[in-house]
Amino acid sequence: MYESPYRRPLITGDDTTYKKISDDIIIPVEAKPTQWWYMGFAISLAFLALYVWAIGYLLWNGVGSWGLNKTVDWGWDITNFVWWVGIGHAGTLISAVLLLFRQKWRTAVNRSAEAMTIFAVVCAGVYPLLHAGRPWVIYWALPLPNTYGNLWANFNSPLLWDVFAISTYLTVSVVFWYVGLLPDLASVRDRAEGMKKKIYGILSFGWNGSAKAWSRFEVISLILAGLATPLVLSVHTIVSMDFATSVIPGWHTTIFPPYFVAGAVFSGFAMVLTLLIVARKAMNLENYITLNHIDVMCKIIMVTGSIVGSAYITEFFIAWYSAVEYERYAFVNRMFGEYWWSYWAMMTCNVITPQLFWSQKLRRNITAVFIISIFVNIGMWFERFVIIVTSLHRDYLPSSWAMYSPTWVEISMYMGSMGLFFTLFFLFAKYVPVIAVAEVKSIMKTSAEKYMKITMEKEKAEESAQHSHESHHA
Amino acid sequence: MSQKFVLGYFDDEETLMHAIEKINATGTKIYEVYSPFPIHGIDDLLGYKRTRLSVAAFIFGCIGFSLALFMQTFMLGLDKWRINIGGKPYLAWPDFVPVTFEGTVLITALGMVFTFMWVNEFFPGAVEKQPHPRVTEDLFVVAIKSEDAEGSDVQSIMSSNGALEVKEEEVLL
Incomplete structure (x- = not known):
């Protein structure tokens, strides 16, 4: 397919070849991990241990060991659940939505973003599981035949929709990711020897790179992308309905689904940037995840950040315009109530910082992007906290008004879930090619710096030949 | 079951496509083409119907x-x-x-x-039916059944159209 050579290249370097792409991306899988990897992995494992300890303590002592009370009965658990699910959304957006839009820059980041999705959804899923109180009977949430004369689950409840949405999302993300992995696992297999060859041989399902397989691969990628696109929108829509279908002031708004989805993409891209800025440096992938990739992702953050910002303002306007006393109070209370600091943290991180990306200089400054991406992560966490806690802590009955602060169990579980996430990510970076090798190869001729130069020279030569031809005739 | 195939090795998809066009002109049936990434337009050249x-x-x-x-x-x-x-x-x-x-x-x-x-026919542990391990890296291979290649000059067509190597081999494909 023709691509203008004047576009920014997606693969930099003057010596790009198919072989070099394989080498650059697969060598980290073959080589012994660096000291940095061991150090990072050890720290992640320490946090994972904290996670296991905190969950063990929670299971032994019950949900009472959290700081929740009868007024604020959703706290850090649901905050973290919504935050993690949101982070997952960027992966699907990159791998599915951008595939449908035929965006070529997607090829360098889709694999790791999709892995991030899976790990984030795993981290998210643990929270409602434990929030339910008795995770060992969580199968009650599934429509299974039972001894109570078949007393079925209530399909009118958004909480049950969530069970279906999250589990479908996890399943579809995993299969989509794994199908995409087959050619690259085969590539690792064909370069390896001995035991490694055997293991990657089993994992690559006998992939052989035949034209038939590729043709089916392309169609199934398209179909799965077509399925994942509405799916990812539905997931955070349904998560937002957990709030929006209730009658709590501050939750009961129709703007929630689009607002949550935009927020999810916003926070997800921030996390992708946080991870990839480190990964591209640590794994020497700067030729594949270039400044141009970072630039476009910053633009997406800016757009979704602006959507989120306008949603905040719309919410406020509607609270006032509705003339509902309780609704108005809920929003004024967010701004100036006891939890004012969380509200202003959210506003600063989510509304102001992404606007800095209007500047191209900042979008192409790695340190600045890294810092802003962390700000966005923090801001989106506060958004979930603000929505949940400030709405709940002042309920209809002033005698029930309460404050909420997390106990060490909640804090450890949150830090621990980061441990789980990063442990999985470190394993992924070690054992799987972090960039879709085959997909990057397929854009080499059109989007690698080296080949774009050749095309440009060819075009220039043709143009000047035409000019001299014309002048000759004149 | 292994079978005898005429295998043409290429290192670039454009030369490969060109060679396939030349082979098609002789009317010889191509068994399969192997490549490290999907090549646009190859389905039509090989006469594959759209997958269902x-x-x-x-x-x-x-x-x-x-x-x-x-x-x-x-x-x-x-x-x-x-x-x-x-x-x-x-x-x-x-x-x-x-x-x-x-x-x-x-x-x-x-x-x-x-x-x-x-x-x-993919499943965990399936044996890969590919002509050369480097087809998942940087090698493009055209495979023609020996019985189909008999009597035609596909071997020389491939070598004169940019093939790195053309040989006849017994492989499991």
């Missing part, structure tokens, strides 16, 4: 949709011990939209992946 995977997707989608919708209708509206929620309608159709949608997506995605594995 999308038809399968539609069928799986219909199955998922019906199953999910029937499940909810049965459990909330038809079963003996349906739940009376404040006297509201048993069958509140708008409430069934999310789970019906998720069910459709789930069954379609899983069904499609299994179909994909099935038609390609």
Whole structure:
């Protein structure tokens, strides 16, 4: 397919070849991990241990060991659940939505973003599981035949929709990711020897790179992308309905689904940037995840950040315009109530910082992007906290008004879930090619710096030949 | 079962496509082409029909949709011990939209992946039927059954059209 050579290249370097792409991306899988990897992995494992300890303590002592009370009965658990699910959304957006839009820059980041999705959804899923109180009977949430004369689950409840949405999302993300992995696992297999060859041989399902397989691969990628696109929108829509279908002031708004989805993409891209800025440096992938990739992702953050910002303002306007006393109070209370600091943290991180990306200089400054991406992560966490806690802590009955602060169990579980996430990510970076090798190869001729130069020279030569031809005739 | 094949090795997809056109002109049937990444337009050159995977997707989608919708209708509206929620309608159709949608997506995605594995004969531990391990790296291979190549000059066509190497070999494809 023709691509203008004047576009920014997606693969930099003057010596790009198919072989070099394989080498650059697969060598980290073959080589012994660096000291940095061991150090990072050890720290992640320490946090994972904290996670296991905190969950063990929670299971032994019950949900009472959290700081929740009868007024604020959703706290850090649901905050973290919504935050993690949101982070997952960027992966699907990159791998599915951008595939449908035929965006070529997607090829360098889709694999790791999709892995991030899976790990984030795993981290998210643990929270409602434990929030339910008795995770060992969580199968009650599934429509299974039972001894109570078949007393079925209530399909009118958004909480049950969530069970279906999250589990479908996890399943579809995993299969989509794994199908995409087959050619690259085969590539690792064909370069390896001995035991490694055997293991990657089993994992690559006998992939052989035949034209038939590729043709089916392309169609199934398209179909799965077509399925994942509405799916990812539905997931955070349904998560937002957990709030929006209730009658709590501050939750009961129709703007929630689009607002949550935009927020999810916003926070997800921030996390992708946080991870990839480190990964591209640590794994020497700067030729594949270039400044141009970072630039476009910053633009997406800016757009979704602006959507989120306008949603905040719309919410406020509607609270006032509705003339509902309780609704108005809920929003004024967010701004100036006891939890004012969380509200202003959210506003600063989510509304102001992404606007800095209007500047191209900042979008192409790695340190600045890294810092802003962390700000966005923090801001989106506060958004979930603000929505949940400030709405709940002042309920209809002033005698029930309460404050909420997390106990060490909640804090450890949150830090621990980061441990789980990063442990999985470190394993992924070690054992799987972090960039879709085959997909990057397929854009080499059109989007690698080296080949774009050749095309440009060819075009220039043709143009000047035409000019001299014309002048000759004149 | 291993069979004898004429294998032409290439290092670039453009030369490969050009050589395939030349082979097609002789009327020789190409068994299969192997490449490290999908090549656009190769399906037409090899005369492959559009895969029917999308038809399968539609069928799986219909199955998922019906199953999910029937499940909810049965459990909330038809079963003996349906739940009376404040006297509201048993069958509140708008409430069934999310789970019906998720069910459709789930069954379609899983069904499609299994179909994909099935038609390609992919499964954990399957032996890869490829002519050379480097086809997953930077090698493009045209495979023609020896019996089909007999009597034609495909070997010389490939070598004069940019093939790195052409040889006859017994391989499992």
